[in-house]
Amino acid sequence: MTNHSHPQGNINGSQSAGQERVLGVGIIGCGNISAAYLKLAPLFHGIEMRACADLNSAAADARAREFGIASRSIEALLASTDIDIIINLTVPAAHFDVSMAILEAGKHVYSEKPLVLELEQGLALQQAATSRGLAVGCAPDTFLGGAHQQARDLIDSGRLGTIVGGTCHVMSHGMEHWHPNPDFFFKHGGGPVLDLGPYYIANLINLIGPVKRVAAISAIPSKQRVISSEPRKGQLIEVETPTTIHALLQFHNGATVTLGASWDVWAHRHGNMELYGSEGSIYVPDPNFFGGDVRYTERSGEAQLLQPWDHPFSLPNYPAEAPKFANYRTAGLAEMAQALLLGEEPRCSLSRTLHGIEVMTAILESGETGQFVELQTYCERPPALDPQAARALLRQPH
Structure with missing residues (x-):
C-alpha cells in the first residue's frame, strides 16, 4: 500500500x-x-x-x-x-x-x-x-533531531549488533491539569496513543523500521476527569477513549518492543526509550524533543554518554531568552519542500505516516478485541539526516 x-x-x-x-x-x-x-x-x-x-x-x-x-x-x-x-x-x-x-x-x-x-x-x-x-x-x-539522528547513526554503524528488542514509556497524569480546554484529549482521536504515540512510533520506524503486528491491553481507569486548570477548573470530562495502554510491537526485522502509554500515572522511573542489540544497548531521550543525551553500552559494560556531535538540530534554541532545549519544529516541513523541489520522497512522508497511523489504530483495536493485529501497510526507514x-x-x- x-x-x-x-x-x-x-x-x-x-x-x-x-x-x-x-x-x-x-x-x-x-x-x-x-x-x-x-x-x-x-x-x-x-x-x-x-x-x-x-x-x-x-x-x-x-x-x-x-x-x-x-x-x-x-x-x-x-x-x-x-x-x-x-x-x-x-x-x-x-x-x-x-x-x-x-x-x-x-x-x-x-x-x-x-x-x-x-x-x-x-x-x-x-x-x-x-x-x-x-x-x-x-x-x-522530532525524529530528525540531533539526538535521534545520533542514535540512528550508532545503530547503523553496527556497534550494537542487531536490534532485537526494546521498551518505550510515555506516562503522566493527563492533560486536564494544564490545558485550558482538555476535553478532546479524552475523546475519540485522543488518548496517549494517538496524542503522544506518534513521536514514539515515528522514532521507532526511524531507528528500527516498519512494524509487522501488534497486541495490546487497554483500560479507562477513571471514567471522568476533573479539570484543574483555568478557566474551567472543577468541570468534568467524560472519558471515551483508553487512557492506559500496554502494547507489544513486533517489527519486520524481528525485534519486539513494548510500549507503555498512560495518563493514569503520577510518577515512574522508566526511561523514555531503550533499544537492545545483540552487542549492546542504547538509551534514547524523549522522542517528543529534538535533543537530549544519548547513552549506550557495549555488551555488559557501563553506560557511556555518546559525545554530542555537531548536528545543528541538537543546539539549544528555546526559550529564546535562556535557551535550554533544541526546538526545530518546521524542519519536517522544510525538508518536505526541499524534497518536492528535488523530486524526492520527504522523510516525513505519507507512506511512513500511514504506517504509523495503522500501528496506533491497530494498538487500540487490539486493546478492544484482545487479539493480535497484523498490519497491512509497510514503509521503508527514512534516510538518515x-x-x-x-x-x-x-x-x-x-
Whole structure:
C-alpha cells in the first residue's frame, strides 16, 4: 500500500532575491501551535510563510498581525495562487476533512499529528494526493533531531549488533491539569496513543523500521476527569477513549518492543526509550524533543554518554531568552519542500505516516478485541539526516 512516487506537481515556487526557489506556505488553524511554526520557519531554506486562516477570523487576524503575514478566509487561502503548501493545524477530528479540501484545491498538505483518526481516511488522502500529483507530509519531525539522528547513526554503524528488542514509556497524569480546554484529549482521536504515540512510533520506524503486528491491553481507569486548570477548573470530562495502554510491537526485522502509554500515572522511573542489540544497548531521550543525551553500552559494560556531535538540530534554541532545549519544529516541513523541489520522497512522508497511523489504530483495536493485529501497510526507514544534510536545510550555518 506504500506510495513510492515523488510528487512535484502544482509548485508555484518563486525566486527569492538570492535566486533561491521558495514555496509559499499557508496555515489553517491559528491556535497555540501555529506560533511555533511561524516563529521557526524563518530558520529554514525553501519556505516562506505568507498567510493564515481560521474559522475564527479574529484568531487569524491576531496571528497575522503578530508575524506580518496575510489573514485570509479559509476559502480564499485555498484559492490563493501564492500558496504551494498548506499546514493543517486544526483539531485532530477535523484533520481529514481539511486535508482533503487542501488537496482538492491543488495544494500540498503538511499536517500536524495525527494525520487522521482512521487508516481508511489516510488511504483516501493517499489516493487523492496521488491522482493529483500532490504530496502529503505529517508531523512529528522530532525524529530528525540531533539526538535521534545520533542514535540512528550508532545503530547503523553496527556497534550494537542487531536490534532485537526494546521498551518505550510515555506516562503522566493527563492533560486536564494544564490545558485550558482538555476535553478532546479524552475523546475519540485522543488518548496517549494517538496524542503522544506518534513521536514514539515515528522514532521507532526511524531507528528500527516498519512494524509487522501488534497486541495490546487497554483500560479507562477513571471514567471522568476533573479539570484543574483555568478557566474551567472543577468541570468534568467524560472519558471515551483508553487512557492506559500496554502494547507489544513486533517489527519486520524481528525485534519486539513494548510500549507503555498512560495518563493514569503520577510518577515512574522508566526511561523514555531503550533499544537492545545483540552487542549492546542504547538509551534514547524523549522522542517528543529534538535533543537530549544519548547513552549506550557495549555488551555488559557501563553506560557511556555518546559525545554530542555537531548536528545543528541538537543546539539549544528555546526559550529564546535562556535557551535550554533544541526546538526545530518546521524542519519536517522544510525538508518536505526541499524534497518536492528535488523530486524526492520527504522523510516525513505519507507512506511512513500511514504506517504509523495503522500501528496506533491497530494498538487500540487490539486493546478492544484482545487479539493480535497484523498490519497491512509497510514503509521503508527514512534516510538518515546527518549534520551536513541538516545544515543544508538552514538559512544560516549552525
